[in-house]
Amino acid sequence: MAFIQTVNLGYKREGRDILKNVNLAVEKGETHALIGPTGAGKTTFLRLIDMLDMPGTGKIFINGVAVSHSEKSRLEIRRRMAFVLQKPVVFNLSVYDNVAYGLKWRGLKKHVIREKVNDILETVELVKYSKRNARTLSGGEMQRVAIARAIATGPEILLLDEPSANLDPVSAAKIEDLISGIIKQNAITVLMSTHDMEQGQRLADRISVLIDGEIVQTGNAREVFTSPKNREVAEFVGMENIIDGEVISNEGNMAAISVYGKTIEAITEHGVDEKVSVCIRPEDVTVSLARLSSSARNVLEGTIIWTAYSGPLCRLEIDCGFPLVSLVTRRSAEEMDLKKGLKVFGTVKAVSIHVIARH
Amino acid sequence: MEEIWNGLVRALRLIFTFDPEVMQIAWLSIRVAISSTLIASLICVPVGSLIHFNNFRGKRILISIIQTFYSVPTVTVGLFVFILFSNKGPLGGLDIMFTPMVMVIGQVILISPILTGLTITGLSGVDKTIIDTARSMGASNWQTAVAIIKEARFAVMAAVILAFGRAISEVGLAIMVGGNIRGFTRVLTTAISLETSKGDIELSLALGIILIFIALVVNFAMNRIQQRQ
């Protein structure tokens, strides 16, 4: 059994299912990310793991032992974990006292506490604020206090709930660095939630996708991002083009799929006549003014419906019997003078196409 | 206006000549009000916390009732205490009617709703996520409660200051159960009431100014304690 294991974990709030039959296994020393849209149940799940709330159904096993309902044993387990909440909250006390609190509650001796706290404040670069009231810090600094507070107690399990969600980009990057440092330096099991797929990819060994209270897919970052299991995951991991079609032939996993009267070639195990959806990332669609003579199997002709520039990139939609969104660099878009009404060719390699079953 | 000026001058004279009777009255005022505020705080802050941290049926109604009693007239509390401790009342055997002791008891009853209610309000004002944070950091229920009370310490201190203000400034109860006995249960407010009824407006004003001065000093001291934490 894994270090953290949930079995059919369920939770209801006001009669509504927040979590349904969640079975998740996190191995010892692993960093596991829960990704999913807002409201998917990520925070609720972390709260259940931290024993803050009582599960409605199912069981949680920590290190092979089922967690009982007695508050005493739950507290004991909780003391082996640390939880950094999404909203940076600090006690209306000095930074030092904030970090020392958890150690005090565990009944540690004053000089031990002092040593540990000072050590950790150094790690999070907050020594100079030691005596300052934590309420006077910025959001990023508060979150650093929260992380310091969490690791001060030397937890076996670290729970992070969207640790950088409410912060500006610079502070968020700093927090991420801090977390990745902690993960590297400690033999610690981390379960974190994030709605930032890329953050999940950067920090986690494995990712679980939680949608509407259910874990839809678990795997390493590559698997989840390139081979989403169903339409919801595909949408969530950034597959902007999800087009319905039917397999018309399949020879050695090289299938031809009929999509709105056009044929797209892709690699898939789905057999003939199966109803499928074709998933294409916009960045995998190459746009050109003339038909490219490359090895790419799929060349789709169409007219540009709209273009939208954002930063160094340009997003555009081509109507080629079905809408196809593409992402190109601003430079190439300007070179080709891409604009509405222009006839273009969208080219997609067969290997870039992910095919999922359609229900 | 001249009377107010004369009252001020007389107040200063009474203070700086250490007029023995005024000193004795003022000192009793301070002792009774501080005693009742301390006792009430030791009771009401834990009770308020208990109400806040526990969910039970009728909690909202209980809080509403407590808040209603913020405005209980001092004389009504006085009557209640009088009936309780009067010689033929249920606690008459204690024989403490017309003593400072019974005034303290009365004031404790008088200010308890304010202290309890404002403690609850203060604790409710603490960010809910702070409670989760404390628990997640491994605080037991008891440790969490203490941490939350600590978080709400400014609000609780404000409640204590307000309660002290009500205790030292009330007159109905002090006269009803204290009896305003000269040299024994006479406090500033009852002395003011008496001097006003005797017609010594200036002395009444002077005593009032002394009372405000005491409240000022006490509040200042409490604020200092609070800031040092």
Added chain:
Amino acid sequence: MRAVTTGKIFNVILAIVMVAGLVSMVAGCGRDESASGEPGSYSIHDPLVRFKIATTTSLYDSGLWYYLEPLFEEYANVEMDIIYAGTGIALEYGRRGDVDVVIVHDKAAEDKFIDEGYGINRRNFAYNFFLIAGPENDPAGIKGCTAVEAFTKIYEAGMNAPGSIRFVSRGDLSGTHSKEKIIWSNAGFDYATDIQDSGDWYVEAGKGMGPTLLMANEMNAYVLADISTYLSYTQMNPLDITLLVEQDSIFLNVYAAIAINPESDPGTNIDITNIFINWLISEEVQNVLATYGLAEYGRSLFNPIGRGQEDGSADLPGFPPVEAYTEPVPSYTPVNSIIERYTSS
């Protein structure tokens, strides 16, 4: 098991110190000991013997008790606690046994109190007169009238010409209020139906004598007051209203001391009470009363009860019979309780 940390021990000690401090503070809320002899200071005679009297406000406000208290404390070697209240409340304190003796001035209420078994050994020890004060221009034209005529005129002016005059009543069940009701009744009115709520002219203050006088002064109204409060109040605060009617037999105001019946309240200090009552009618106190306020106000605020024989007041209706102020009260023997004890066992 986790060892108790030093921090916890410290907290416990702190708590103990705080509680101890608190207890001593509350316990210390007793009487301050200070040297006797100087004005404004008090000595403890015998803190175990606390002799409590409830006195009517008019006697208290005149300052008479400030003068008499140290004399009696010296005389009887007791600690005297003086609580002032209107006659109604003072008698209530007596009924509940919260005081040892009541000093009041309302014959009817006193009779009832004694009949009900709460009081014994009533002795009258002083008297004075009520008066009617009012606006100097006297819109109701009561100057020189008798009390009954004056009240009738005030009523008529109040009812016939609303807003022309006002009358401020104590309205607090005090002896003064009782006297007012008697005068209304003698003038042929039913207090509850004819006077109360009859119009804006009749104002019930619900306050002590001093504040009622002040209120009447502010409203330029008529008011019934006792002479002692009126004189001492006007001495301190010049009033616009002036004395209009006095010298009427109905204004007679007799002060009585009544001991609380030990049968009703076994905890009472009946022996000291008896000493006290006899002391009040003693020559020493009577001489004090004869001159109290004379120097300050040009007339004494109270008359010693014996003076009634000299100035003719003794012939007024309602003046107590001689034995009610000359005969010392007998020392108390709990006859009834002895009989009860024998018969019941």
